[in-house]
Amino acid sequence: xxxxxxxxxxxxxxxxxxxxxxxxxxxxxxxxxxxxxxxxxxxxxxxxxxxxxxxxxxxxxxxxxxxxxxxxxxxxxxxxxxxxxxxxxxxxxxxxxxxxxxxxxxxxxxxxxxxxxxxxxxxxxxxxxxxxxxxxxxxxxxxxxxxxxxxxxxxxxxxxxxxxxxxxxxxxxxxxxxxxxxxxxxxxxxxxxxxxxxxxxxxxxxxxxxxxxxxxxxxxxxxxxxxxxxxxxxxxxxxxxxxxxxxxxxxxxxxxxxxxxxxxxxxxxxxxxxxxxxxxxxxxxxxxxxxxxxxxxxxxxxxxxxxxxxxxxxxxxxxxxxxxxxxxxxxxxxxxxxxxxxxxxxxxxxxxxxxxxxxxxxxxxxxxxxxxxxxxxxxxxxxxxxxxxxxxxxxxxxxxxxxxxxxxxxxxxxxxxxxxxxxxxxxxxxxxx
Amino acid sequence: xxxxxxxxxxxxxxxxxxxxxxxxxxxxxxxxxxxxxxxxxxxxxxxxxxxxxxxxxxxxxxxxxxxxxxxxxxxxxxxxxxxxxxxxxxxxxxxxxxxxxxxxxxxxxxxxxxxxxxxxxxxxxxxxxxxxxxxxxxxxxxxxxxxxxxxxxxxxxxxxxxxxxxxxxxxxxxxxxxxxxxxxxxxxxxxxxxxxxxxxxxxxxxxxxxxxxxxxxxxxxxxxxxxxxxxxxxxxxxxxxxxxxxxxxxxxxxxxxxxxxxxxxxxxxxxxxxxxxxxxxxxxxxxxxxxxxxxxxxxxxxxxxxxxxxxxxxxxxxxxxxxxxxxxxxxxxxxxxxxxxxxxxxxxxxxxxxxxxxxxxxxxxxxxxxxxxxxxxxxxxxxxxxxxxxxxxxxxxxxxxxxxxxxxxxxxxxxxxxxxxxxxxxxxxxxxx
Numbered sequence: 011x012x013x014x015x016x017x018x019x020x021x022x023x024x025x026x027x028x029x030x031x032x033x034x035x036x037x038x039x040x041x042x043x044x045x046x047x048x049x050x051x052x053x054x055x056x057x058x059x060x061x062x063x064x065x066x067x068x069x070x071x072x073x074x075x076x077x078x079x080x081x082x083x084x085x086x087x088x089x090x091x092x093x094x095x096x097x098x099x100x101x102x103x104x105x106x107x108x109x110x111x112x113x114x115x116x117x118x119x120x121x122x123x124x125x126x127x128x129x130x131x132x133x134x135x136x137x138x139x140x141x142x143x144x145x146x147x148x149x150x151x152x153x154x155x156x157x158x159x160x161x162x163x164x165x166x167x168x169x170x171x172x173x174x175x176x177x178x179x180x181x182x183x184x185x186x187x188x189x190x191x192x193x194x195x196x197x198x199x200x201x202x203x204x205x206x207x208x209x210x211x212x213x214x215x216x217x218x219x220x221x222x223x224x225x226x227x228x229x230x231x232x233x234x235x236x237x238x239x240x241x242x243x244x245x246x247x248x249x250x251x252x253x254x255x256x257x258x259x260x261x262x263x264x265x266x267x268x269x270x271x272x273x274x275x276x277x278x279x280x281x282x283x284x285x286x287x288x289x290x291x292x293x294x295x296x297x298x299x300x301x302x303x304x305x306x307x308x309x310x311x312x313x314x315x316x317x318x319x320x321x322x323x324x325x326x327x328x329x330x331x332x333x334x335x336x337x338x339x340x341x342x343x344x345x346x347x348x349x350x351x352x353x354x355x356x357x358x359x360x361x362x363x364x365x366x367x368x369x370x371x372x373x374x375x376x377x378x379x380x381x382x383x384x385x386x387x388x389x390x391x392x393x394x395x396x397x398x399x400x401x402x403x404x405x406x407x408x409x410x411x412x413x414x415x416x417x418x419x420x421x422x423x424x425x426x427x428x429x430x431x432x433x434x435x436x437x438x439x440x441x442x443x
Numbered sequence: 444x445x446x447x448x449x450x451x452x453x454x455x456x457x458x459x460x461x462x463x464x465x466x467x468x469x470x471x472x473x474x475x476x477x478x479x480x481x482x483x484x485x486x487x488x489x490x491x492x493x494x495x496x497x498x499x500x501x502x503x504x505x506x507x508x509x510x511x512x513x514x515x516x517x518x519x520x521x522x523x524x525x526x527x528x529x530x531x532x533x534x535x536x537x538x539x540x541x542x543x544x545x546x547x548x549x550x551x552x553x554x555x556x557x558x559x560x561x562x563x564x565x566x567x568x569x570x571x572x573x574x575x576x577x578x579x580x581x582x583x584x585x586x587x588x589x590x591x592x593x594x595x596x597x598x599x600x601x602x603x604x605x606x607x608x609x610x611x612x613x614x615x616x617x618x619x620x621x622x623x624x625x626x627x628x629x630x631x632x633x634x635x636x637x638x639x640x641x642x643x644x645x646x647x648x649x650x651x652x653x654x655x656x657x658x659x660x661x662x663x664x665x666x667x668x669x670x671x672x673x674x675x676x677x678x679x680x681x682x683x684x685x686x687x688x689x690x691x692x693x694x695x696x697x698x699x700x701x702x703x704x705x706x707x708x709x710x711x712x713x714x715x716x717x718x719x720x721x722x723x724x725x726x727x728x729x730x731x732x733x734x735x736x737x738x739x740x741x742x743x744x745x746x747x748x749x750x751x752x753x754x755x756x757x758x759x760x761x762x763x764x765x766x767x768x769x770x771x772x773x774x775x776x777x778x779x780x781x782x783x784x785x786x787x788x789x790x791x792x793x794x795x796x797x798x799x800x801x802x803x804x805x806x807x808x809x810x811x812x813x814x815x816x817x818x819x820x821x822x823x824x825x826x827x828x829x830x831x832x833x834x835x836x837x838x839x840x841x842x843x844x845x846x847x848x849x850x851x852x853x854x855x856x857x858x859x860x861x862x863x864x865x866x867x868x869x870x871x872x873x874x875x876x
Contacts, residue, residue, distance in 0.1 A: 015593065030673045030839065031641070032638075033837075049641055050595065050639065050640035050641025050642060050672075051640075073836045073837040074837055075837045075838065102839055102840070103808060103809060103838060103840075105835075105837040107836070130635050130638070130829050130830070130832045130833050131638070131832055131833070131836045133639045138639075139639060139640070142597070142639070143640075145598070146595050146596040146597070149596055149598075150586075150590070153583075153586075157583070160448065160484065162575070162576060163582055163583070164866060165648070165665045165866070166867060167648075167663055167866075167867045167869055168650075168663065169662070169663050169869050170874065171875045181616050181618065181623075182616060182617055183615060183616035183617075184614065184615055184616070185614065185874060186652075186871045188874075190874055192616070192625075199867065202876075203566075203866070205564070205567055206572060207483035207484075207572065207575075207576075208463075208464070208482055208483025208484070209483060213598075213646075214647060214648065215600075217601075217602070219619075230600055230601065230602050232598045239483075240463045240535075375536060396875050396876030397563070397876070399543075399561065399563045399564055399876070400563050400564070402540065403506045403538055403540070403543075404466075404506040404508045404536050404538040406508045406535055406536060407535070407536075415598070433598065433600075433636070434599060434632065436600055436602050441621075442603075442604045442829050443635075443829030443830070443832070
C-alpha cells in the first residue's frame, strides 16, 4: 500500500493508501463520523459509520499522531474533493491533553501573547502553516531570481569584532575573554564580496538591539540581502529590487495558490516600472495633500509612509512606491551622496502598501571617499581597516538592498504584527519559545 | 554594444563587446601585451600590440577596476579558447598599491595567517572564488534535493534563552538586561518544526564556544540541517542523508565543472547504499587491523576515523562510511536508544574520506521519554518547557542530521584546514576580517 501525503490524495482516487499525520478533527454528525488527518501539507477527511473503526481513538485527544489507511473516493462536497473511506486507524503517538490553542478552528481566537507563548503548538494551525510555507516560498523566489541574474550566494559571519556599522543598538557578547558583537546586517561583508563575485546575495539572521517595541520591528529577523557592482546609481539598484519582488510574487503565485487563498492574500500589483518620488517632493506632497508640514524632518514617519502609500495607489494604481534621495544626515557613512545635491543621498526606500519594506542605495566605492566619510562622521579608521582594504584594492560603483522577510509577509498578508510572520519571535520581553 | 560576463565570451565570437571587472594581469611578451580582466565568474585575456591601447593603465596597479571593449576572437591557444582584440581600456576605479596577496599566480603562496588577515582581498583569487562558488552550489544542491522530497525550509532563532542543548560551550550575551545565548544548533527548533511541517530543513549559522583549536573546527560555521518525521529508525535518516549528499554532488558536477577542475577536486564515489558499521564493530575492526585497542572508548578519535575511512575505501571502494550506534553516554539527552541494546543509540556519524562530516540519528518522540531522559541526565525540566510542549502534543518518530558546510568543502577539496573553506573564519584568536 502506498503512503501518500494529504495533498496527493486527489491523484489516488479508487486506490488504497496510507496517510501519516496528526488527528486534526473528529466530528460526529448523526451516525457518521469524520476523522480529519493533518500532515505537513494539508488535511484529509476520512468518513465512517462504523464505531469499530473509531475504537483505536478512544480516550485520545486531538493532535495524537496517527496512520490512516483506506480507499480514496472522489466526493465533490468534501474539502479538496476527495475523502478516505473504510478508514483503519493506527495510533502512533497517543496524546491525552487537548492542545493549549485550538488548532481545528478556521480562525485562531487566542490573543497574541497566548499564541506566541504556545507557538510550538500554535504553528501547527493551518493558517500558521500557510504563512510559513509562503515564507519558504519567498526565500526560494528570492534566490531563484538572483541566481538567474548570475548572483552568487554567500554566508558571512554574524560574530563581528566591533560595533561599527551604526555604532549603536548592537548586542554584545563574551568571546574568549574579549567583547564581540552580533552583526546588525551583512552590509560590510556583502560589499566586500562584490569585490569577489561582482553580484552576491545572502539569506540570514540579523540582530538589532533596538529598545523600541513596535508592531513592525523584531530584535532578530531574517534579512534577504543583495549587493552588486557596476551600477550607474541607485536607479540600477531599484530596477533590480523590482525584479526581485516580482520574482518572489511569481514564485508564490505559481506554487502557493492554496496558501494565498486560505489567507485571503491579494498579490500586489507590480508595475513594469514602480513609481518613484524624491524625498523632498514626498514631503511637499504630504503638505499639499494633508496640510501637515514635515519638510525639514530628516526621515519619514510611519504616518508619512501610509500617506505616500495611499497616494501611490490612487495616483499610479501601485502597491509599491520608491522614495529616493533621503537626506545624507540620516543615512550611514557608506551611503553615496547625490552628485547633483550632496545633502541628499543616492538611496531609496521601497514602500509596500504604505510601509517601508526595502532599504537600499548606492554606496561609496573609492578608498579616499571612505576616509573622508569616516572623518566627517567622527569615526576612527582602525576598526574599519579590513573593510577599507576592499576599497583600497579596487571596488566598482556598487549598491544593494535588504528585504526583511517577516516584514514582507506581514505586508503581503495584511498581518497586524510582524511577530505573526515570525516562527519564534524575539523582542525585548520574549526569548522563548 | 553588449556588456557580457567573461564566461559568456565564447558565445560572442566576432562581436564587439564590453566587459567589466578587475585588472587581473598585465604581461608583455616581445611587442605583444596581454591585459587580463577578471570578473566575478572568470577571466578573459585581451591582446594588443599598440602602446596607445595601454595608455589608460599607466601608473596603475593590478586590481584597478576597468571596462574593456573590443572584439571577441576565437583563439585556440588562449585560455578559454577566445580573446579580446583591439582592446579599448577605460579605468573605472584606479588602484595604486599592489594587493597584499598576489592574486594572479596559479597558486597562493601566502601562509594561512596572511591569507586570512587579508581575506577581504585574497578571496578574489580564482582558487578562492572557486571554493566559494562550490559552497554556493552545495547549498543549492542541498535545498534542491530536500525540496524535491517535499521538505519545507525554516528559519529558526539564533538567540535563545538558555544554554540547554549540551549545557556547555555556548556564547552568552546581554539581552535587555538579562543573559541570552547563541544557538549551538537549530536542534530543538527543527524538531519542533517536524510537528508543523513533517519535514524541514534549515541553512544557517551555528555558534560553538569550544575552546579547542583544531584544523577542522571553527567557532561559527554554516550548518545544513534536516529533520523529518515518520521514520522507522536511524536507517531511514541515513538513507536520506545519502540522497542529500548525492544531490549536492550532482549539483556540483552539473554546474561547476570548471571550479572542480581548477581545484583538482575528485568527486566522491557514492554507492547506492553507503556501507555502515556499528560503533562496537568498528572498534573491534581497529583492534584487528591496527592492533590498537580502543574498545570501551566512548567515541572515535580522528585517527580511528581515518583508519575506518581507509577500510571503507579498501573493503567497499567507498569514500563514505556510516558508523552507527554510538554509545548513549556521549550523545545528547534527546537521542533515541537502540531498543535492542539501550547502552547504544540509534545514531550515526557519516565519515567522508576518514573525517566525520554528518552527525545524525533518531530522536526520542514521546513526552514521558523526555521527562525520563532529562531526569537521568540530571537536567531540570523548566528551561525545556516550550520544547517539551511539542512532545506533549504529539510528535511522530523522527530524526535528522546536520552537515557542516565548510567541513564538506574541506573534505571534498582535500583542504588542510576548514578555515580555507570559510569566507571569514572565526576562531579563538580571529574575529576579523
